[in-house]
Amino acid sequence: MDRPIRVVVAKPGLDGHDRGAKVVARALRDAGMEVIYTGLRQTPEQIVEAVIQEDADCLAMSILSGAHNHLFPKVVNMLKERGVEDVLVVGGGVIPEDDIPGLLEAGIAAIFTPGTPTSLTIDFITQNIKK
Amino acid sequence: MFDKQKAAEIKAAAEKWDNGVKSKLERQPERKLTFRTSSGMEIKRMYTPADIEGMDFNADLSNPAQYPYTRGVQPTMYRGRFWTMRQYAGFATAEESNNRYKYLLEQGQTGLSVAFDLPTQIGYDSDHDLSEGEVGKVGVAIDSLKDMETLFDGIPLDKVTTSMTINAPAAVLLAMYIAVAEKQGVSAEQLSGTIQNDILKEYIARGTYIFPVVPSMRLITNIFEYCSKSVPKWNTISISGYHIREAGSTAAQEVAFTLADGIAYVEAAIKAGLDVDDFAPRLSFFFNAHNDLLEEVSKYRAARRLWAKIMKERFQAKDPKSMMLRFHTQTGGSTLTAQQPDNNIIRVTIQTLAAVMGGTQSLHTNSKDEALALPTEDAVRVALRTQQIVAYESGVTETVDPLAGSYYVEAMTNDIEARAMEYINKIDDIGGAVKAIERGYIQKEIQDSAYKYQMEIESNERIVVGMNKFQIQEGSPKGLLRVDPAVGELQKQKLETLRNERDNNKVNAALEALKKAAQTDENLMPFIIDAVRTYATLGEICGILREVFGEYQQSVIL
Numbered sequence: 001m002d003r004p005i006r007v008v009v010a011k012p013g014l015d016g017h018d019r020g021a022k023v024v025a026r027a028l029r030d031a032g033m034e035v036i037y038t039g040l041r042q043t044p045e046q047i048v049e050a051v052i053q054e055d056a057d058c059l060a061m062s063i064l065s066g067a068h069n070h071l072f073p074k075v076v077n078m079l080k081e082r083g084v085e086d087v088l089v090v091g092g093g094v095i096p097e098d099d100i101p102g103l104l105e106a107g108i109a110a111i112f113t114p115g116t117p118t119s120l121t122i123d124f125i126t127q128n129i130k131k
Numbered sequence: 132m133f134d135k136q137k138a139a140e141i142k143a144a145a146e147k148w149d150n151g152v153k154s155k156l157e158r159q160p161e162r163k164l165t166f167r168t169s170s171g172m173e174i175k176r177m178y179t180p181a182d183i184e185g186m187d188f189n190a191d192l193s194n195p196a197q198y199p200y201t202r203g204v205q206p207t208m209y210r211g212r213f214w215t216m217r218q219y220a221g222f223a224t225a226e227e228s229n230n231r232y233k234y235l236l237e238q239g240q241t242g243l244s245v246a247f248d249l250p251t252q253i254g255y256d257s258d259h260d261l262s263e264g265e266v267g268k269v270g271v272a273i274d275s276l277k278d279m280e281t282l283f284d285g286i287p288l289d290k291v292t293t294s295m296t297i298n299a300p301a302a303v304l305l306a307m308y309i310a311v312a313e314k315q316g317v318s319a320e321q322l323s324g325t326i327q328n329d330i331l332k333e334y335i336a337r338g339t340y341i342f343p344v345v346p347s348m349r350l351i352t353n354i355f356e357y358c359s360k361s362v363p364k365w366n367t368i369s370i371s372g373y374h375i376r377e378a379g380s381t382a383a384q385e386v387a388f389t390l391a392d393g394i395a396y397v398e399a400a401i402k403a404g405l406d407v408d409d410f411a412p413r414l415s416f417f418f419n420a421h422n423d424l425l426e427e428v429s430k431y432r433a434a435r436r437l438w439a440k441i442m443k444e445r446f447q448a449k450d451p452k453s454m455m456l457r458f459h460t461q462t463g464g465s466t467l468t469a470q471q472p473d474n475n476i477i478r479v480t481i482q483t484l485a486a487v488m489g490g491t492q493s494l495h496t497n498s499k500d501e502a503l504a505l506p507t508e509d510a511v512r513v514a515l516r517t518q519q520i521v522a523y524e525s526g527v528t529e530t531v532d533p534l535a536g537s538y539y540v541e542a543m544t545n546d547i548e549a550r551a552m553e554y555i556n557k558i559d560d561i562g563g564a565v566k567a568i569e570r571g572y573i574q575k576e577i578q579d580s581a582y583k584y585q586m587e588i589e590s591n592e593r594i595v596v597g598m599n600k601f602q603i604q605e606g607s608p609k610g611l612l613r614v615d616p617a618v619g620e621l622q623k624q625k626l627e628t629l630r631n632e633r634d635n636n637k638v639n640a641a642l643e644a645l646k647k648a649a650q651t652d653e654n655l656m657p658f659i660i661d662a663v664r665t666y667a668t669l670g671e672i673c674g675i676l677r678e679v680f681g682e683y684q685q686s687v688i689l
Binding site for chain 2 (some may be wrong): 007013014015016017018022023025026027029035037038039040041043066067069070071087094096097098113114115117118119
């Protein structure tokens with residue numbers, strides 16, 4: 001497969017902190033990936049739709065409001081319901097370490113917390129995409 | 132501030148000195164090839180009077196509380212009284228937040244600052260679909276006047292000043308505050324506090340917008356007009372650079388985009404028929420405090436001088452109060468690290484010094500654990516103590532504008548002002564802040580700075596202690612504050628009870644009247660106050676306005 005990795009960067013929930021999402025989006029793009037950024041306040045339905053429409057290899061979601069335990073698994077489940085099993089899902093934001101095992105179990109492949117270099121995120125995505 | 136000949140002599144001597152130093156650099160190199168402020172401004176090896184050549188003491192600095200207010204807006208500053216120590220707080224239910232406020236007041240805090248949860252900030256009730264998972268998370272959930280009564284239970288509103296971080300639905304929360312006061316027997320004239328009410332920076336950086344630009348600006352000018360007559364001690368807006376900086380701007384961009392927004396509000400109010408001196412004295416500002424101490428102090432000084440000039444020269448304000456930039460400061464959330472969180476206490480201390488030496492009117496200090504979660508009570512106490520130590524023990528409070536006259540600080544104050552002015556001119560060319568936001572110009576400038584900053588960290592050009600240098604192996608942090616997920620259910624139940632108990636005919640009539648008024652040019656404040664008194668919910672009121680006004684569509688720019 002020669003086409004560049006396609007990533008949907010999404011902000012689920014109501015929080016407006018998109019500095020991290022935008023910096024990551026740009027770093028992924030500079031690393032040669034094709035990046036689609038959804039903008040703020042996306043419902044799980046909208047995000048799943050974007051992943052399918054864009055034929056994405058990876059979905060990267062960012063939440064800083066504390067709603068991650070509710071919203072991340074909800075998106076993963078909806079992807080499954082729509083038969084999408086081959087998209088790598090990662091998350092980032094202000095997420096307490098205690099919450100991470102539960103999120104991994106729910107099907108988020110990795111959680112990147114504050115201070116993570118973008119190079120680490122890029123490497124993770126490159127090495128773990130499923131398509 | 133020196134005569135021409137003297138200045139030329141000093142300049143020549145400084146150049147000679149610098150050349151002497153340079154000749155030895157090969158043997159004794161400096162740590163870096165170029166030195167820059169956190170915002171990327173190049174810093175010289177040393178500063179002399181030659182760097183502030185042409186500065187005029189009276190025109191550029193003057194004395195405290197004198198135009199152009201570079202040195203501060205009060206004649207005695209902290210010799211009179213300290214800044215207001217105001218910790219931004221709120222989470223879960225009104226009951227829990229009320230307890231936190233009482234705790235903070237007992238600990239010597241001097242003003243309240245209310246954090247609302249995201250559904251409240253975006254005008255949704257707790258039982259709305261989009262509220263799921265968000266209720267009570269980043270602030271307190273307020274659905275109706277009932278919650279507001281609980282929030283301020285036992286807190287006399289004529290004795291405290293309250294700042295509310297609320298923007299798109301600011302009119303509704305202010306109306307609820309006025310209604311709670313009424314029930315306490317406190318008249319609107321006695322109320323003192325601030326609503327953020329700054330929608331432009333929501334479009335730029337913070338994201339809790341609801342309505343499109345035009346009706347949003349109308350709501351804001353409605354508030355200006357209403358308060359100038361009925362709530363005269365209320366700060367009707369807090370024009371905020373804080374979130375612009377958090378989104379990644381430089382210090383100069385923070386000043387530039389904040390004041391550009393300020394210009395847009397003043398223009399909107401004048402266009403709506405208000406006299407500049409009727410509303411401008413109640414405009415207030417909100418800035419960030421980052422770690423680059425001297426750059427930050429210069430930033431506040433530059434902002435004060437530039438705003439004074441704008442108000443006097445551009446808007447022909449006559450009342451000195453219209454020209455005085457009063458501001459709240461919050462220490463920089465984005466400067467905190469999740470790694471070795473204790474180090475954040477030191478960062479907050481530096482930032483506190485910056486805000487205080489820059490002449491802030493009030494201050495929120497972040498807690499050390501805020502890169503991880505909402506702050507615990509213990510962490511908040513340390514943050515408040517940091518302010519108290521700077522106030523009572525550091526000595527920087529004992530004279531006004533203590534860094535004035537530093538060649539470096541004055542040169543940097545000039546530099547930031549000039550850079551900010553350049554941006555404001557550019558924004559004027561685009562057609563003003565609203566146009567610049569709609570085009571994504573301001574957002575793009577901020578994003579570019581944010582990306583540059585991140586890349587500097589990743590290349591280790593910029594060191595953040597504990598994050599990309601001096602790291603240690605750490606266990607996971609203990610004792611973080613967690614909001615009980617049951618809060619969402621609790622709020623839903625409260626809403627159900629409310630909808631059953633209130634007089635729904637009255638509610639509907641008030642909402643209908645609001646809808647009609649929204650379709651005309653009438654001031655909406657009286658209608659909103661009437662509606663909250665009937666216990667119409669925030670979501671119902673904003674729902675009506677959404678019907679009439681529509682919703683803002685974000686322009687997504689990468």
